[in-house]
Ligand code: ATP
């Protein structure tokens with residue numbers, strides 16, 4: 001099959017981007033004459049028929065969306081093939097390239113996209129952009145932890161760096177399919193290392209640089225990492241963390257468990273820990289700077305099957321032991337790029353900033369891969385949002401004229417707690433779009449984000465998805481339909497969400513139940529690494545025929561989806577099913593409350609009672625009167641049945657390193673079972689548990 005050259009395809013896209021604004025561009029693909037009309041909205045200018053429309057246009061109204069969405073569900077293979085045309089494939093896929101079994105009753109679960117094709121995601125991120133003439137475009141703007149430490153890198157430079165590191169990995173004996181562990185601060189070397197692995201077909205496993213030796217050791221042992229890429233130290237806020245010391249301990253633990261990591265490449269991050277203060281084991285350890293800089297700046301690409309594993313990544317562990325989620329190459333690439341472009345409405349010249357660390361799925365799909373697949377310019381931030389002051393994020397936005405800002409509700413609520421002036425003293429007028437991910441965003445925080453950060457003019461994309469889904473699943477498309485604060489709104493192309501009752505029956509129309517997905521999307525997780533059985537039982541066992549998300553959900557009369565929290569977190573009070581997210585929203589709406597976390601506990605009369613942990617705004621003191629007010633706030637906003645039985649003052653909450661509240665830990669504290677916490681290896685600050693125990697009953 002004759003392939004169009006990547007550069008030609010790219011030229012077409014550039015022409016469209018050149019048209020500048022985020023406006024409706026006249027459609028060119030109108031071969032089939034089927035017109036979608038709804039009486040209350042003007043008909044689109046031309047019928048939207050094929051998915052390749054999306055390669056050069058944005059969806060601007062619901063009718064276009066509905067037509068494309070229906071097509072994506074009815075003919076997924078055809079739909080995604082058309083979109084995939086814009087990428088470089090060394091070999092094209094077969095006609096029936098999408099094969100799957102989503103039903104455990106019919107045999108092992110399997111998902112396959114782009115069967116027969118070969119490609120390389122790093123090539124598509126870098127070489128493809130350089131070959132299309134965009135080599136001098138800025139790829140990364142790095143903003144260090146300390147104010148004033150900055151650098152930037154073009155696409156050509158990034159390609160050279162990736163090639164050097166890829167050559168080093170090959171020289172160290174890393175082969176296609178080998179696992180490489182990455183335990184690094186948010187230096188540019190982190191996303192570059194991921195791309196270098198992808199370039200040679202190695203499977204990266206990024207472990208967040210805030211994790212303990214036990215967590216890193218366990219993960220390296222689990223994936224049998226051949227090489228570890230790490231750094232001497234991390235600079236985080238006012239602190240220096242001796243990362244290599246932790247890595248050494250992890251390497252020992254891993255060896256004791258029976259697996260020896262052969263080679264360790266250490267980046268000297270001298271701003272945190274200079275080489276002289278960094279432990280170094282001769283023979284095993286190598287210095288990054290001196291070795292990698294010697295390598296040539298070109299490196300042959302390893303073409304891999306579309307289903308070749310790209311990375312494995314452990315989930316946050318907010319509901320249990322983390323799972324090693326495995327994603328493959330082709331489908332993930334196409335889906336990452338498409339969600340990135342359409343959910344953010346991203347165009348050339350935009351400056352995008354995602355605050356996530358590469359240790360999380362968000363830092364994979366919407367930092368390391370998605371922006372580069374779209375040729376974007378992005379900010380990479382090493383620091384923390386409150387260092388040196390709570391104005392830091394907005395100073396970075398002002399300094400780099402950031403247009404797109406993507407963060408987590410936990411960060412939004414925390415910054416909201418410091419008060420508006422930290423934001424309003426900065427020039428945030430460059431912002432055009434705001435995004436949220438990780439937890440349900442309570443309407444109060446949504447409104448603050450919209451009004452104070454976004455100046456009331458930026459759409460907010462509340463993106464619901466998971467490590468397992470690889471990319472956005474339910475999310476607004478900016479400007480295409482009305483948003484409702486707290487709702488992720490509608491499914492992305494190719495995603496068929498269903499609301500199930502407890503027996504697994506699909507509920508129609510307005511409904512509340514369990515959220516499941518009825519058919520595969522291109523970036524479906526392919527397995528749990530080394531444990532396909534756990535993959536099948538965890539995700540496909542509970543409701544045969546469906547991918548089970550673990551989240552509760554309500555669909556309203558407009559078909560919008562509202563995530564109500566984890567299914568485990570739904571509380572049953574005297575027969576009323578209450579989502580934790582709802583009660584938390586009502587509490588946070590009170591001006592004194594900065595953050596709230598709600599769990600159920602055994603109640604002698606009601607079955608379950610509502611136990612609320614409340615963090616107050618900076619400067620507010622707890623009191624009996626305030627307690628009454630908070631209970632009253634829930635009573636009036638939801639109803640008396642949802643009034644919390646207990647308000648527990650919480651100076652801090654147990655959160656995962658990615659900022660998610662670990663409600664299972666809070667349940668244990670509420671029921672005085674803190675001696676049975678389970679796996680807390682992903683807890684950010686284990687000290688909060690003791691503080692909360694001491695404040696119980698106060
Ligand atoms: P584990 O699966 O180990 O318990 P985790 O679920 O916290 O960990 P992630 O994959 O990081 O790991 O998180 C995905 C979950 O985050 C979703 O299932 C959902 O509960 C929540 N979530 C993410 N984005 C949103 C959102 N926009 N709205 C509501 N909930 C969200």
Ligand code: MG
Pocket residue numbers: 315466550
């Ligand atoms: Mg999960």
